[in-house]
Amino acid sequence: MTQRAFRNLYLHIPFCKHKCGYCDFNAYAGMDRLMPDYVDALERELAAARERLPFETLDTVYLGGGTPSLLPAPLATRLLSFIRSTFDLAADAEVTLEANPASTDETKLAAWLEGGVNRLSLGVQGFDGRALAVLERRTDAAQATSAFELARSTGVRNISIDLIYAVPFQSLESWLETLRRGLALGPDHISTYCLSFEEGTLLWRRRAEGRVPEVDPDLQWDHLDAACVELERAGYRRYEVSNWSRPGFESRHNQAYWRCVPVYGAGAGAHSYATDGSAARRWWNVARPREYIAAANPMADGEDLAPRKTAAESLMLGLRTADGMAPPAGFDPELAELVAGGLIARVDGRVVPTRRGMDLHNQIALAVL
Ligand code: SF4
Numbered sequence: 211m212t213q214r215a216f217r218n219l220y221l222h223i224p225f226c227k228h229k230c231g232y233c234d235f236n237a238y239a240g241m242d243r244l245m246p247d248y249v250d251a252l253e254r255e256l257a258a259a260r261e262r263l264p265f266e267t268l269d270t271v272y273l274g275g276g277t278p279s280l281l282p283a284p285l286a287t288r289l290l291s292f293i294r295s296t297f298d299l300a301a302d303a304e305v306t307l308e309a310n311p312a313s314t315d316e317t318k319l320a321a322w323l324e325g326g327v328n329r330l331s332l333g334v335q336g337f338d339g340r341a342l343a344v345l346e347r348r349t350d351a352a353q354a355t356s357a358f359e360l361a362r363s364t365g366v367r368n369i370s371i372d373l374i375y376a377v378p379f380q381s382l383e384s385w386l387e388t389l390r391r392g393l394a395l396g397p398d399h400i401s402t403y404c405l406s407f408e409e410g411t412l413l414w415r416r417r418a419e420g421r422v423p424e425v426d427p428d429l430q431w432d433h434l435d436a437a438c439v440e441l442e443r444a445g446y447r448r449y450e451v452s453n454w455s456r457p458g459f460e461s462r463h464n465q466a467y468w469r470c471v472p473v474y475g476a477g478a479g480a481h482s483y484a485t486d487g488s489a490a491r492r493w494w495n496v497a498r499p500r501e502y503i504a505a506a507n508p509m510a511d512g513e514d515l516a517p518r519k520t521a522a523e524s525l526m527l528g529l530r531t532a533d534g535m536a537p538p539a540g541f542d543p544e545l546a547e548l549v550a551g552g553l554i555a556r557v558d559g560r561v562v563p564t565r566r567g568m569d570l571h572n573q574i575a576l577a578v579l
Contacts, residue, residue: 211486215266218466219297221252221289222477223278224499227312231346231416232374234408236479236497237276244499248478249285251503253292255476255495260296263474263484267298270463271305273327279309283321290325299326304368304462306331311349311357319364329368329461330361331401337391338384341377344422345405346412351391358395368459370399375433376425377405378417385433389440398459401452402437404430434569451530451563451571468531470524478502490515490523525561526578529554530571534562544577553577 225245226237259265271293281289290305299305306329307322314332322330336342337351354371361369373392375385392400405425407414416422438448446454450468453461466473467483470490475482479497483490493512495502502508515523521538528535536559537545545561548554553567553574567574 211484211489211491213264213484213486214472215264216472216474216484217266217269218463218471218473219268219271219293220463220473220475220477220480221256221271221273221278221293222276222475222480223273223281224248224276224478225280226275226277227280227310228346228348229412230348231344231412232405232408234411235276238499241499242280244503245281245285247503248499249281249289251505251508252289252477255508256292256296259474259476265297265474267300268303269300270303270466271299272463273307274331275308277310277313277333278307279313279318283318286318287321287325290322290327294326304329306370306461306463308333309357309361311353314357314361316360316364319361319366323365328366329370330366331370331372331399332358332361332397334358334371334392335374336377336380337388338380341374341380341384341388344377344379344413345374355391355395358397362396368398370401370459370461371395371397372401372403374403374405375437376430378422378425380433382429382432382436386436386440389437393440393444399453399455399461400441400446402434402441402454403452404434431569438565447532448568449532451568465531468527469535470520470527478508485520488517488520490520522578526575529561529563529567529574529578532562532568534560537561541578548574548577 224237225241226239229239305327307327308331310333334354335345335347342350358369371392373388407417413422441454446456448454449460470485472484473482478499479495481492481494483492491512491514493509495508496505496510525538525541552564553570554561554563
């Protein structure tokens with residue numbers, strides 16, 4: 211396979227102050243002392259990847275987690291400057307860092323900006339104390355608000371916030387209030403996620419024990435509908451199933467995933483995707499930070515995707531976005547079924563999801579995959 215060059219880079223920072231009850235990400239509390247060795251290992255992996263694989267000028271860099279904002283300012287500075295000295299970055303490259311309000315301060319903000327970060331993704335999740343308690347978030351509304359305002363006043367021009375809906379005990383009124391408080395901050399981008407109960411999490415166990423109630427599917431639907439109404443009324447466009455932005459503030463990094471272009475993922479548990487435009491290969495690293503640090507080669511495993519599977523995944527992901535995509539050959543029966551079901555429409559030679567298709571994207575995924 212003649213692989214297309216990587217222009218998008220993801221770095222996983224797996225450290226967290228505390229493991230939130232709903233979280234099944236590759237994230238660990240109580241391992242902060244590993245941070246310097248972890249950054250060493252990340253730099254080793256990046257240098258080896260740069261030698262071995264085709265990279266062009268980077269269009270996006272994304273530091274996700276975990277909690278990248280937990281890295282002490284000098285370590286963040288070192289890592290950001292290593293990225294700049296190892297790769298070419300486009301003059302207008304989008305460089306995002308995920309930050310927790312509790313670990314966002316003036317010193318770190320200055321280090322991030324100095325290191326080239328120009329987009330902050332702030333993990334707000336909510337403003338309602340009861341919902342935050344169910345999620346076992348250790349940050350509150352006041353912290354989220356002051357972190358956002360501090361980031362703005364320090365000069366971050368592109369800020370995204372995450373909000374979670376359909377949390378047990380969260381009423382529609384409380385979710386509407388959350389949306390209004392989020393909008394009042396004036397973010398450029400908003401991601402909203404329906405709370406899911408992932409097996410193995412504390413929240414999943416609590417529900418199994420009957421200590422946390424099920425959320426009525428009708429209420430989930432009402433929360434999503436309220437987000438569509440409130441955010442669109444405020445001038446945000448739903449450009450992807452879970453993402454709204456002001457014009458021009460769509461996440462370029464996440465669009466790389468939805469468009470199935472190559473993304474190199476470095477760090478514990480990070481996934482990479484390479485393609486020649488027909489077939490593809492995906493691989494991932496060992497998940498545990500200690501193993502990652504100790505590994506001579508951090509890759510754990512991978513899989514080759516045949517052209518049909520590659521095309522099916524790209525169709526499924528392309529149909530997450532409002533702009534849809536030019537349909538790949540060989541999917542006429544599936545697409546006809548989706549048009550008949552009102553989940554997608556054909557517009558100017560493209561296939562695009564309808565509002566129903568966005569809300570019920572899992573049905574599109576089932577039909578296509
Ligand atoms: S801060 Fe984020 S990544 Fe860390 S445990 Fe909480 S939800 Fe998971």
